[in-house]
Amino acid sequence: MTAEREERLLARVEDAFGIISVYEVEDYRFLEFGEAIEQSCVFTADPGWLEYDYTRAMLVGALCHAQPESALFLGLGAGTLTQACLKFLPLEDVEAIELRPDVPRLAMEYLGLADDPRLYIRIGDAMALLPTAEKADLIFVDLYTDHGPGVAHLAWRFLEDCQKQLNPGGWLVINQWAGDDGKPLGAALLRGLYHRHYWELPVKEGNVILIVPSDLEQSLDLEGVRARSQGLAPRLGYNLETLIGEIRPAT
Known part of the structure; x- marks a missing residue:
């Protein structure tokens, strides 16, 4: 802007x-x-349109799952990523946890967030409510304030519990800040927590999207991600290929 x-x-x-x-x-x-x-x-003409590269990169993370049926969003914001996932993925059950009660209200009143019957929004602290959430095929962590990333983005137990909340074959997608070296905030912690078994997708806004599988036996099928992206491209209105090409193993 x-x-x-x-x-x-x-x-x-x-x-x-x-x-x-x-x-x-x-x-x-x-x-x-x-x-x-x-x-x-x-x-405003299409509230599911993803304007930012970091949200498109989080959608790429979602495409790591071949057939996701459930998703959990920790942090709702205007709901653009949530709406895009509801529109383009075969989701049947979506839960969002948002700290501030006015955020979903404003999103519905001014920002085009649809009252989709598949979407259930709870108000509260994601760190406190995570244990009561349903397990999901996809979990998105995007907990930012006006001061930057919330404490959850560096909270070992919370990030560990997010991975545990995944269904088998599921994927955890985290919007993490990047340092001047291009590595994600808390890189040393993340490497230890996830045993270096995750992928990173840096974007021009200065974020790094982390793509974390549910367990160490699970690998990233890049060709499958590309195929799903190409299938969606005519409906998306933009191409994700450049972002997919930036995916790298944990550094």
Whole structure:
């Protein structure tokens, strides 16, 4: 977003964690936390359109599963990734856990989050509620505040429990910050926790998406990911091939 943009404030609320705002700029709407810390971007004509590379990279992570039926989103935001997964994957049961009650309300009122019967939203701390969530084929961790990644992104037990919450053959997809060296935040912890058995997908926004299998026997089928991506490309409206080419083993 540029400083010259003409933006219109649609909503602004304050809760125990700070300020949440929704702005409109031409064909886009933005969910912001705090003072202009952009959390989500929604193309109003298609709320399932993924504008950011990091969300497209998380969709690539989802394509590691050949036939996912269930998904758990830890952190909802505007719900663009959730909507994309509901639209493009064969999901039957989707749960989202969001800390701030105004976020899903604003997402539905202003950001096009659909009231899909497959989607169940719970309000609360993901670290506290994870043990009560259903096991899933896909789990997404994207717990950011206006100060950066939440403590869960470096919490050993929580990240371990996320992997344990996967069904056999499932995949954990984590939106992690990258350091100046290009490695994910907490790289040493992650290598130890997941025994170096995961993959990384760096993106231009400065994030690294981690793609973690449910166990050490499970491998990443890149050709299968490419085939599923190519099958979706006409419906997506964009190509994921460049991102798939950036996938690397844990560093």
